[in-house]
Amino acid sequence: MADGALSEIFQLSGLNLQTFLVFFVAFLLACLYLRRPRNLPPYPAGCWPVLGHLLALGRAPHLKLTAWRRQYGDIFTVRMGMEDVVVLNGYAAVKDALVDRSELFASRPQNYIFDLINGFGKAIVSTQWGKAFKQKRKFASTILRTLGVKEGMGSIEEKIREETGFLCAKVAKYGGQPFDPESDLHFTIANVICSIVFGNRFDYGDGRFRDLSDAVLVTMDRLGAGQIINVFPFLRFVPGVNKSLHDVKKYNAKIHAFLWDEISCHRQKLDRENPRDFLDFCLVELEKGEKIEYFTEEHVMYMTFELLFGGLDTLTSTVRWCLLYMVLYPDVQKKVQSELDAAVGGAQPALSHRAQLPYTEATLMEVQRMRPVGPLGLPHATTQDVTVGEFDLPAGVMVLTNLHSLHMDPAYWPDPDRFDPERFLDTEAKVIKKPKSFMPFSGGRRGCLGEQLAKMELFLLFSSLLQNFTFKSPEGAPALSVEGDMRLTLTPYPYKICAI
Template identity: 35%
Template sequence: MAVVEELLHVTSRSALFGILLMLLSVLYFFSSRSRSQKKEKEPPGPKPLPILGNLLHLDLKRPHLSLLSMSKQYGSIFTVHFGPKKMVVLSGYQTIKQALVTHAEEFENRDMNHMFSVFNEGRGILFSNGKNWKTMRRFTLSTLRDLGMGKKGSKEKIIDETRYLREVFEKFKGKPFRTSEPVSYAVSNVISAIVYGSRFEYTDPVFIDMITQVKENIRLMGSASIQLCNLFPWLCSWMRTWKQIMINRERNPLFHEENLKYTVSNLFAAGTDTTAATLCWAFLLMAKYPHVQDQVQKEIDRVIGDCQARMEDRKDLPYTNAVIHEIQRIANIVPMSLPHTTTCDVHFQGYVIKKGTCVIPLLTSVLRDENEWKSPNTFNPEHFLDEKGQFVKRDSFLPFSAGHRVCVGESLAKMELFLFFTSFLQHFRFTPPPGVSEEQLDLTPAVGFTLNPSPHELCAVVRNA
């Protein structure tokens, strides 16, 4: 019996030791896991609600403003939940540059929400990834160069189009009219002439329908209902805006072809909306700030007189060049860029962003960065001038985004903005409609995926008439 009792005693001690060892192992596991989580913590952010996430914190009509406000509380990198979908927001010039340029490969993928997936099916260049995107981007850039983008041929196409658009403006004889439609036709004709090989008449019903569809779809994509549809795809079939977009999609054969036509449609849409919107902002801002318009016109008169403006004149027009850049900065056309996703787990600024996480480069936080701009919320061409009045490039000027996903049409857009703007300030004086003061001109952007001016009218008075 004594032997048995001793064995039981030893066995119980062994069991107790085993239990203690197991407990210590479990504690060590959770302790080491906790330390690992502290070392590899995810970006902070507001606590999400089930299903809704942080939707109650967001203005879905102007989400970029809500996110900009959040960045002041949570810092330059934070997490926000759009419904059930977790997104990481990057804010400020230094953070966005580090992500999109220094860590370009890790952040290069495009996030495919429900809308983008339905429209592009992973083809084209704007909404595709991997080998398809890289191949199509290389093909697009090389083909556009072969077709004359950035060369003398494209400059001549732009100059020709300025003449057609001037004729339209002159027909109003200084009376108020909406600039948005004819400006969209002119800008679209530039990319059409390059890609399709010919321009369209502004009265061509097929052309008008194409432009109308592009603008309407871009407007709808920024609506609150479509954003909810992206978050909860099962809602789509019930939504009127979704049905309208699908009708538009079926009407346009470009969206039913293979990569070439998807790519061309991407170029047509992107090459029309953003540049046209910027030019509309330009004319509106000139009417809003007549003293800036005065200085631009004095410089143009002094340097080029009645001659046709050329790209070579840009270096001799520092104030005009500064004004164009400031228009792009303050217009803030694509405030949230296009969403990215991470290609792998990324260790970034002390946080871990998991592979496949949607990332929003908040471009509005760069163009309005208080650390980079003297008066970020004010229209001030001095941002791009030195003390001698010479033009100064600014690294934090990123209206075309940066890194591997930088806009493929950047060089063409810059050329268009300079040649259209100088030509029209050379020939016209932009003023508010009769009975409307400069102060009454509204700079609140319309709701949409890109920020166009709200509907308005201006007078384009021929100078020296």
């Protein structure tokens, strides 16, 4: 009866099912268009229904966005599935958003998998802009400074140098034979973070430590593979497609179990008058409740997770890029080593040597310019309606800052594809401390919380490795690639080198 009535309606109106579907799809597309804010920046070509620009962006979106900048200008809109995302390119537009008007761009958009691993706002990075974010960010920054993430007296430098010594000893054991440096770098950097968070380092062969480090790495990898679920969250229910999400949950559970064990042990041994590490400070705050409102043990666990997660993959990838470029540019490697020999000699490099090692520091900056591990930073969201140039951005719209476009801008970096550390030195061969159009750690209210620690580790690791070894490509090995694999971060493809 019902089927017959429906058929009769179509016949009476002169419609068939195919025509109805065409009209229905056209109606949906019209609704989507009309819902779109009228004065958003323009779309580049290549926008498909439902998919948006996903196919056009490909596997290296930072490169495509930078190419579109030349055609569409510094500000345009890309369609990620069904959502508009405003992209800011170039130093002027990015600095305006991240630094000059930081609070207007300081929130975060919804991102299903990223929000999931950060407890839907219980950590810091994914927390929406507001009082809770400010309190947690200030609290964490103060603890890190208290624990020595600073230069001068009371610095964590000695722990980093100690860990660097273990790394150099491990590399020496390869006896000049080919090896992949990723695993050793990963354990070294993880131990520095563990010294801050848990108050102690772990032996490289410690089973729990290796499981923790591996779980963090696998989670990072699966997060990158699962980005399509962030665009289309309903895919988390589709078997096969949701495998990356299941892997994230599985390895996340292992990390959480490790952290809950550490929290339990720290609670039992807590000296409230003399907190030793990040967990101790958090547990003291948990009891006092003086600096963070509505603070729970879950917040402690997720903030600790974020410290482990945020600094491990990014710094490991940065040092791997540094070693790769030294192999590709042996003349730069020799110049760094000559500077180290003259300024440091046989002593272990220290932060106090920085002023005497301008070319070494410039080399690190040039690697970060060419291959920033976060070429698009983390997504931002506007906190209110805001005007950018001639365009109007509504509150809550997602904003991507294309940092790669800053670093490869010929207006600031002549011949930007050329690897040249001397572009970071002034006429007196001193490091240009705050060069324009250079933001490897992003900036503003949402700048990297671990920037100071990362800079300390990067300088000490790199200078110690170059002081002790000359890095070369194995005999007959294929040429190293500088393209990189863009997932959650931009990482080098796996490679092997020899440390002589």
